Amino acid sequence: MRKRSLLSTAAAYPHIVWMVLFIVAPLLFVLYYAFTDPSGAFTLENVTALGSHKTTFVLSIALSVIATFLCFIIGYPLAWIISRADPGRQRIYMMLIMLPMWTNLLIRTYSMMAIMDDGGFLNGILAALHLGKVHLIGTKGAVLFGMVYDFLPYMVLPIYTVMNKIDPRLTEAASDLGAGGWRVLTKVTMPLSMSGVVSGITMVFVPSISTFYISQKLGGGSFELIGDTIERQFQNETTYNVGAMISLVMMVLILISLAVMNKFSDESEEILP
C-alpha cells in the first residue's frame, strides 16, 4: 500500500509543478503588479486608476450580459428542438452547431469582417439589389453579433446534454395529466434543464466579458472593451501595473458570478434523480 501511495504522489508531481508554474505563480505576479508601481514600491494608485476605466467596465459587462442573454434566447429553443428530433437527425444538428468551432476564432472573426465591412459581401448584395448600404463594422451590434456567433455553441451544448437526459416518460406524464406542449415545456422541461442553462450561461458569459479580439476587429476601434484595455496596458511597460489591477478586478468579478451561478446549479442538481 505504501509503495502505491508513494507512486501516486510521484505521479501527481508533474501536475503540481505545472499548476504552480503556470497558474499559481502568474496569479501571484498579477497580485504583485497590481499593488506596486513600475519601480516595485507598494502603492494603491492602481486602484484609483481604475476610475478612468469605469465606462469600459460598464460597457463590457453590458455587452457580455446582452450577448449571454441573446445566446440563451437563441440557444435554448435550438437545444430543445434538437433534443426532440429523432436520434439520427440529432447527430447531424449537433454536428452543424459544432462545425464553426473547427475553424479558428481569428479566421472566423476576419470572415465576419469581410462579410460586414462597408464594402463587404453583405453590402455588395444590398447594393446589387439597390437597397442602399448598412454600416455594420464599428457598431456595438457587430460586436454583439460576433460574440453571439462565436459563443452560441457553448450555450447549446450543455443545455442539449441535460435535456437529452430528461426521461421522456416525464414529459409524457405531464401531457397525460393535461399539459399541452407549451406547459410541458414550462412546467417540466424548463425546470429540469436549469442546470444546463446555468453552465451554458457561465460558459458564454466568461469568454464574452474578457473578449478583446472580437471587439477590436468588429468594433473597428471605435470603442474599447475591458479585454482590449488590459491588452493595451500590457503592451506598454509603464502601465503594466494598472493592467494587472484591472485583470485582478476582472477575476474577482468572474469569480463572484461563477459563485452565484454555482449556487443556482447546486440547487437544481439536488432535485435531479
Add this chain to the structure above:
Amino acid sequence: MEKIIELKNISKSFDGEAVLKHIDLYIGNSEFITLLGPSGCGKTTTLRIIGGFEKPDEGDVIFEGTRINDVPAHKRSVNTVFQKYALFPHLNVFENIAFALRLQKCPKEEIRRRVKEMLSLVALEGFERKNVTLLSGGQQQRVAIARALISHPKILLLDEPLGALDLKLRKDMQNELKNIQKQTGITFIYVTHDQEEALSMSDTVVVMADGEIQQIGTPIDIYNEPVNAFVADFIGESNIVDGVMPADRTVRFSGHTFECLDGGFAANEAVDVVIRPEDIDVVSPDQSPLTGTVTGVTFKGVHYEIIVDVGGFKWMIQSTDFVEEGARIGLKIGPDDIHVMKKSRYSGLYGDYSSFSDELDELSDADKVEE
C-alpha cells in the same frame, strides 16, 4: 355493461414490424381489466394507444361513443401510472399530486383539500413536503397513483406498476389497488406479464401474444377453459398432450381413452388436451391405466412438484403427498379434470415438462419486466 372504450380493428407497426394485428376489444365502465402477455405481445402498445401516446396505423379508438384517434393525450380523460412512476423530480409529493389541478387552475383551497384526500386514499398522510426522489419504491408508487387519480379520470392506465417492487410489497399493493378501484369506481386498465397478478385482481383478463388477442374472459374462465395451448401454458402450469376426439364426451390420448365433458368436435378431430398439474391424483400403478416413472420431485412449500415420465412425455403433478424419485405411480384423471382445445398454431410448443427448469423460468421472467 356500458362500454367506456372500444378498440376497433387496431393495427400498429414500428419500423415495419407489426406489433398489433387487428385488435378488437371493448372495456366496460368501472371494470378492472388486465392485458396479460409476455414481453413484446403488444400489451403496452395497446395501453399507449388508449392513453394517446401512440396513434394506431389502422382502426378506431372509441371513447364513450366518440372516435378519439386524433385527440392528444392531454385532452383525454385517461391518466396513466407509468412503469417506473415518472414522478417529477423537481416537485415535492404535494406538487406532484397537485400537478393536474394546478394545470386546471383550481382554487388553492380546493387543491389542498383534494391532495389531502388523495394522500389519505394512498395512505401517505404527512408526506406532503417530502422530496419524491427520497421515497421508497412503494411510496413513489402511491404518489404516482394519487397523481393520476386526483383529476378524476374516467380511465386509469397502469403499465406494470408493481414490476419494480419486491414480492411482499407487491401483494399488499395488489390488494390496495383493487380496493382503490372499488372505492373510486374508475375503470382500470392494467398491463402485466404476471399471470398471478392478473388472476387475483381483474374482473376481465385479456391474454395477448404476438400482437393478437388470444382470449378474453374472467380469471376463472381463462384458467379453466383456455382456448389454446398458449393460454393454457401462460396461465398457470399445464400438461398439454396431443389427443383425438372419437366422439363427444370421449377423448383419446397417451394411448388410452378417457371420459370427458367436452363436445362439439368433428369425429376423430385432432385436439390439444390440457390437464392441470393440481387436478391429477397420484395413485398406485394398478389403479389407473396411465402410469409413469417419477423423474424429479421438488418441494414447493404448499405442495410437491412431481415430474413423471409417461411413455416419453413428461407430466407435471402438484400433490401434497410425497413420492420417491424413481417410483412407478399411476395418474388418476377424472372427466372434469380434462379440458379439450382446438388445435392452434401454438400446438406442440408448450406443455411438455421434459426441459422444465424453475431457474430458466425465472430468468425469462426477469427480462420480461423490461418491455
